[in-house]
Amino acid sequence: MSKYKVMIDDNFHYMEEDERRELGTYGSVEEALAACRNVVDAWLAANYKPGMSAAELIEQYRSFGDDPFIVALPALRLKQNFRPGTTRPHARRRCARGSDLRVPEYAGPTLLPGSE
Numbered sequence: 001m002s003k004y005k006v007m008i009d010d011n012f013h014y015m016e017e018d019e020r021r022e023l024g025t026y027g028s029v030e031e032a033l034a035a036c037r038n039v040v041d042a043w044l045a046a047n048y049k050p051g052m053s054a055a056e057l058i059e060q061y062r063s064f065g066d067d068p069f070i071v072a073l074p075a076l077r078l079k080q081n082f083r084p085g086t087t088r089p090h091a092r093r094r095c096a097r098g099s100d101l102r103v104p105e106y107a108g109p110t111l112l113p114g115s116e
Helices: 029-047 054-064 088-096
Strands: 004-010 021-026 066-072
Touching: 004 029, 021 029, 029 054, 029 066, 029 088, 054 088
Parallel strands: none
Antiparallel strands: 004 021, 004 066
């Protein structure tokens, strides 16, 4: 049974619930977290332009990027609160890597577990 739902806000429409979309549901918080990180990694890789600085890329992410978050389905509690905006530290770490923004082969919205 899936216990964790991953939702995505986009930073351009931040906190506008009518713009929110569901990525999928996952059986463990680890799978849900991996899905969130993959969404951020895919956005960063798709929007990185050669020569772009980490500061420029993170600014683009803050303004327009996909901002996934985890919702525990009823009767569950998360040890950590994964709400909108909690993936920004991951985005900052990825941007700091510079040109190493390749997304692993398994990443991408159509290939994530539970998104079929």
